[in-house]
Amino acid sequence: MKNKIATYSLAHHKSLFTDINNNKDYFYVQAKDHPYISEPYRAESYAIEFLRKGSIVMQTRLKKVVVHAPAIITLGPSVIRSFTKDGDEILIDIIFFKPQFFLHNQANVFFLSQYEFFDNSEMHVFNLEKKNKLKFEQIFSLLRQSLDNNSNHQPSILRGYLYILIYELDFIKQTILTETTQNSLFEKFKEILFKDFLHQRSVQYYADALNVTRKYLSEVIKNNSGKTASDWIEDIVVLEAKVLLQNKDLTINQISDILNFPNQSTFGRFFKKATEISPLEYRRKNI
Known part of the structure; x- marks a missing residue:
C-alpha cells in the first residue's frame, strides 16, 4: 500500500x-x-x-x-x-x-x-x-x-x-538515560495504534491488546496527553487521509477503501467532521 x-x-x-x-x-x-x-x-x-x-x-x-x-x-x-x-x-x-x-x-x-x-x-x-x-x-x-x-x-x-x-x-x-514522564502503557498504546489503525478503530481493541479495561486505558491516555483514546485514533486516521488525498493518482473512493471505511460517503462525513472541509475541498487546496 x-x-x-x-x-x-x-x-x-x-x-x-x-x-x-x-x-x-x-x-x-x-x-x-x-x-x-x-x-x-x-x-x-x-x-x-x-x-x-x-x-x-x-x-x-x-x-x-x-x-x-x-x-x-x-x-x-x-x-x-x-x-x-x-x-x-x-x-x-x-x-x-x-x-x-x-x-x-x-x-x-x-x-x-x-x-x-x-x-x-x-x-x-x-x-x-x-x-x-x-x-x-x-x-x-x-x-x-x-x-x-x-x-x-x-x-x-x-x-x-x-x-x-x-x-x-x-x-x-x-x-541517554531513558527518563520519561510518559506512562509506559500510553507508549505501548501509541506503538500499537500506529501499526493497526487502518484496520482497528475501536478503543476496546487496544484495551484488549494491552490487557487492561477500556475505562483504565482511557484514563491513562487522558492523563498523559489531555486527549482521549478516541481522539488519538481519529487524529491518526485524519493524518493518513491528508497524505493520501495529496496523491492525485488515487480517487477519493480508493482512499476510502485504503482507510477501511464502508463507503466514500462515510469517509467524507468523518473527514469533514474532523477538519470542517470535505476530502475534495482539501484535495483542491493542496494539489
Whole structure:
C-alpha cells in the first residue's frame, strides 16, 4: 500500500532548495532558510539534518516539537512529517539519500530499519551537548568537502560518512538515560495504534491488546496527553487521509477503501467532521 501514497521525491526536495538538478541518489544542502511545508507528507529518501542555528517546529505523525539548535534530526521515508517556522534565523545542513544508494554492497538489506531513530517519533531529535556539537560539526564539514570534490570515489566516501553519522547517533541514543514522564502503557498504546489503525478503530481493541479495561486505558491516555483514546485514533486516521488525498493518482473512493471505511460517503462525513472541509475541498487546496 505504501507505494501508492504520494511522496516527495529526491528531485522535488532538490528543487525546494536549489535550481541544480542531477540524477544522483543523494543530495546535500546547507541552507539559511527552510521550505516550511505545513501539510503532512512522506519522502522517498532518508534525511539526516544538522540544525546549527535557530529553531524549527516539526511534526512527525501526531508529535509536534520545537527543535532548537544545536540538534540532529533523523527521518526515514515512512515518516509523515511537516514543518512550520519558529524564528527568522536558521542555519541547517541536510543530507538526503535514497535507501538503495546507502545499501549498495551492504549485505544486510535491513541495516537502516534496525535504527529506530529514523522511524520512531520519540527519537527523531538529538539535542547536542557541546562535545557532541563539535563532533558533528567536524563530520558534516568532512561530508561537505567530499561532495565538493567530484571524484569517482565520492559515493563510497559519502557512504562511509553516513555510517559514521548513524553509529555516532546510535551511541548517543544508547547512552541517554531513558527518563520519561510518559506512562509506559500510553507508549505501548501509541506503538500499537500506529501499526493497526487502518484496520482497528475501536478503543476496546487496544484495551484488549494491552490487557487492561477500556475505562483504565482511557484514563491513562487522558492523563498523559489531555486527549482521549478516541481522539488519538481519529487524529491518526485524519493524518493518513491528508497524505493520501495529496496523491492525485488515487480517487477519493480508493482512499476510502485504503482507510477501511464502508463507503466514500462515510469517509467524507468523518473527514469533514474532523477538519470542517470535505476530502475534495482539501484535495483542491493542496494539489
